[in-house]
Amino acid sequence: MNLATKQLSHAELLELDARYCWHPFTQMQTATAPLPVVRGQGEFLFDAQGNKYFDAVSSWWVNIHGHSNPAIAQAISRQACELEHVMFAGVTHPPAALLAEKLIQHAPAPMAKVFYSDNGSTAIEVALKMAFQYWQNRGVPSKKRIIALEGGYHGDTFGAMATGKSSGFYNPFAPWLFHVDFIPTGVCACTEEEALAALDQLLADSAGEIAALILEPLIQGASGMRFTRPAHVAELCKRCEAAGVLVIFDEVFTGFGRTGTLFAAEQVAQFGGQPDIVCISKGLTGGFMPMAATLTSQAVYDAFLSADVGHALLHGHSYTANPLGCAAALTSLTLFSNEATWGAIERIEATHRRWLPALACHPLIENPRVCGTVAAFELKSSQSQCGSAYGSGYGSNASQWIRQTFLELGIVVRPLGNTVYWVPPYCTAPETLENAYQTLMHVLQRWGSLIAPGPGSELF
Ligand SMILES: Cc1ncc(COP(=O)(O)O)c(C=O)c1O
Incomplete structure (x- = not known):
């Protein structure tokens, strides 16, 4: 443990944060509790209870060689x-x-x-x-x-x-x-x-x-x-x-x-x-x-x-x-200058491209696309069934639902409105990214039932 920081339990960390911290791009009145992260290694973040999360957005796109790279x-x-x-x-x-x-x-x-x-x-x-x-x-x-x-x-x-x-x-x-x-x-x-x-x-x-x-x-x-x-x-x-x-x-x-x-x-x-x-x-x-x-x-x-x-x-x-x-x-x-880094970048792009056809014909996805290590697509919502290509608002309910649902499944994402994207650290193991795509399929199923006409769909 770092000498300057006290070991905090999951609850203590959240309590302290709620009392003193003001988070970026966040409506503090309605925000759900932040993810309390105490450790990072490679493509993963860990909370105080030992739960592991794939950092699929490289912590706001900054992390390229993995967390705590030695x-x-x-x-x-x-x-x-x-x-x-x-x-x-x-x-x-x-x-x-x-x-x-x-x-x-x-x-x-x-x-x-x-x-x-x-x-x-x-x-x-x-x-x-x-x-x-x-x-x-x-x-x-x-x-x-x-x-x-x-x-x-x-x-x-x-x-x-x-x-x-x-x-x-x-x-x-x-x-x-x-x-x-x-x-x-x-x-x-x-x-x-x-x-x-x-x-x-x-x-x-x-x-x-x-x-x-x-x-x-x-x-x-x-x-x-x-x-x-x-x-x-x-x-x-x-x-x-x-x-x-x-x-x-x-x-x-x-x-x-x-x-x-x-x-x-x-x-x-x-x-x-x-x-x-x-x-x-x-x-x-x-x-x-x-x-x-x-x-x-x-x-x-x-x-x-x-x-x-x-x-x-x-x-x-x-x-x-x-x-x-x-x-x-x-x-x-x-x-x-290490070839392994470029190999990893190419593997990430190859995985994205392998999944493109499946995303392209998925009825709930629009405009799947890949550029290097970045893959993105729009989730259709009841507001944009087949129309707008680019999402509906940064802090929308849809965005929060997507973020929360992925989090429960062990993946940190941060959609931009209805635009969901992967921007993983380059050290991401192929199976981690593959699992993320499998999880996406699962999330899409839940999304589909939520936006189907009926009670609750108006949320989105
Ligand atoms: C293209 C681009 N320019 C500038 C910035 C601002 O960078 P910072 O958040 O470090 O001030 C960002 C942040 O996301 C960005 O994506």
Whole structure:
């Protein structure tokens, strides 16, 4: 047991939590009790009563090599005994410099520089500030508008909220969000055309006012695992490049193997599109430490070089480049040079694909899809029997029922409305994922009887 924490029983933990904790994305008045987790190992979480749960969502998509991965845990422990933290303004340290080198070696072209921060939202804020100031420093202050994709989610700080307005989470803050031009997401051939047309129009009318386009390449995560083709993303990039508009890839979710390549940008590059700025977080430290980075091209970096301190990026966080985070990230990246990691990623994708036909013909499922280690589909409800492709609300009854039902069966999921998805840690054993699919079939049976016309169905 950790010296700083007291051993708590299942009930004590829940009681203490209820008394003092305020959970994220949670209506505390109506929420069911949280899952009291005391231990994690590999793809599993354990509660205080010894019950085991498959973490099918990698703890909000951060965990890639499994819980309590020994190599990462040891790297953090060693680093903690050497140098736990030091400010990164006017100071450097080996883990930060080594990690920056390694990130640039692995990052998509033309990334050349690493600016550290501490979570996905701050990586986005940094990227937006870089984009705004890049044009000011270059003497084009008129370029201050941002284009984003409908349905995009980029985090919960103000700039990130402005660029992800359509998520529906931000209504109370609407008066404080700056204007953003939204274009269609391009999740199918017709909206691809609409997206390109909308972008062309914006660039034709106002390229001189537009600083950057921001998007989640290949997968819009939080809005319901909406997939876009790499060729389409490349088209958007090429048009922006031609019009002198920076492109920001938000790879906070897609980075570190999620889409089958280390970065989604690699797949976009095959079609000739590339970003100027890339935001990474989540899997960066293997899910161990809160950490993020905003990577930029040399050209973006160079625009901040000047004798004038006002041209510098005057931004930073207390825990910028935290050595423990850097040590975890270095070890996590090393695990990617191990063929076993890529074998595991391929096996997860193969299992998802093997189940696709069964899901595709299931009467209660719509739009099953796979991209790398991510599989997603919509559950039909009485509200969307055959209609809407993408779920009905983050905190809906349907979502809570699905979560609770899977939990009772030993699987942690976190549906996005009616969208259910698997985003497992890469260390997930094939039989664990296989069992999860079998459990899904069982859950679907129960779902079917609940949404059948009759008493109780109105819940959904
Ligand atoms: C694509 C994307 N960008 C940014 C964020 C924000 O990251 P964080 O929650 O670490 O602030 C998220 C979080 O889910 C995300 O999925």
